Amino acid sequence: MLDRLLLENPTLIRARSTRAHRGTLLHYIGANGLEDYRQKTPPNAPDILRLLLRSGAEVNAEAHMYRGDTALELVATSIHPLVAGVQQEMLEILLAAGSTVDSATVRACVANGRGRAAEFLAARVDHLDLEAAAGVGRLEQVRAAIEAGASQDQIQSALGWAAEYGRVAVLEFLLKRGAEPGSPAHGGQTALHWAAVGGQAEAARILIRHGAALEIKNVYGGTPLDQAVWSALHDSLGIDYMPVIEALLAAGADPKAVVLPTGNARIDDVLRRAISATES
Numbered sequence: 368m369l370d371r372l373l374l375e376n377p378t379l380i381r382a383r384s385t386r387a388h389r390g391t392l393l394h395y396i397g398a399n400g401l402e403d404y405r406q407k408t409p410p411n412a413p414d415i416l417r418l419l420l421r422s423g424a425e426v427n428a429e430a431h432m433y434r435g436d437t438a439l440e441l442v443a444t445s446i447h448p449l450v451a452g453v454q455q456e457m458l459e460i461l462l463a464a465g466s467t468v469d470s471a472t473v474r475a476c477v478a479n480g481r482g483r484a485a486e487f488l489a490a491r492v493d494h495l496d497l498e499a500a501a502g503v504g505r506l507e508q509v510r511a512a513i514e515a516g517a518s519q520d521q522i523q524s525a526l527g528w529a530a531e532y533g534r535v536a537v538l539e540f541l542l543k544r545g546a547e548p549g550s551p552a553h554g555g556q557t558a559l560h561w562a563a564v565g566g567q568a569e570a571a572r573i574l575i576r577h578g579a580a581l582e583i584k585n586v587y588g589g590t591p592l593d594q595a596v597w598s599a600l601h602d603s604l605g606i607d608y609m610p611v612i613e614a615l616l617a618a619g620a621d622p623k624a625v626v627l628p629t630g631n632a633r634i635d636d637v638l639r640r641a642i643s644a645t646e647s
Contacts, residue, residue: 485499
């Protein structure tokens with residue numbers, strides 16, 4: 368059907384949506400920043416992408432979902448192609464067609480929880496800024512950015528990304544170079560909250576050893592333990608959150624910070640045992 372419509376009206380391939388984002392058909396393949404009901408990635412998305420490119424889609428055309436976004440940036444930061452299992456294939460198609468990628472694209476992936484896409488694209492970028500380098504574990508580039516004069520805010524933000532993605536070598540380096548484990552990293556959360564978001568037990572233990580507060584609240588009013596439980600209950604990527612939940616409890620996190628029942632029997636059992644241990 369798409370092929371027939373494009374043959375009948377070739378100008379469709381460069382037409383712009385009348386909505387504020389002004390997206391083209393190629394932007395819609397990203398399933399990101401568009402109308403909610405259109406944010407879907409079907410199994411044949413790579414084939415649709417190839418058809419659009421063969422039909423003359425402008426691969427680096429920008430739309431206004433978040434900033435000046437290209438199709439590659441939308442695909443790379445969207446959860447839908449990832450869950451559908453076609454994100455990397457789509458990125459490969461776009462790169463082969465001439466899509467550009469830079470440190471800002473990698474940083475956007477890191478900021479949106481797309482760690483695998485960040486790693487894949489980082490291999491195609493010569494220079495990464497501090498936050499992007501921290502998120503993909505490039506210690507030497509992190510070191511270079513700090514020696515070049517990174518700000519404290521940038522260092523704090525990098526600490527959060529290193530924690531979320533379990534980049535322990537980067538995490539320990541940043542802590543030695545002045546990052547504050549108890550101060551906000553970004554998004555109204557401390558690095559320990561971000562370790563909880565990513566299900567990173569070892570990162571959490573490192574931060575706790577360096578004095579990260581267990582009961583500090585994030586912008587949503589949740590402790591790191593509360594954040595870990597919330598992330599586990601809303602996970603769509605198959606992350607095992609039990610190790611980080613258990614690490615926080617073992618360090619003394621208050622199990623009563625989480626409202627029971629959570630709806631997850633395994634988590635409820637661990638929390639109830641922790642509550643019993645504190646009351647005995």
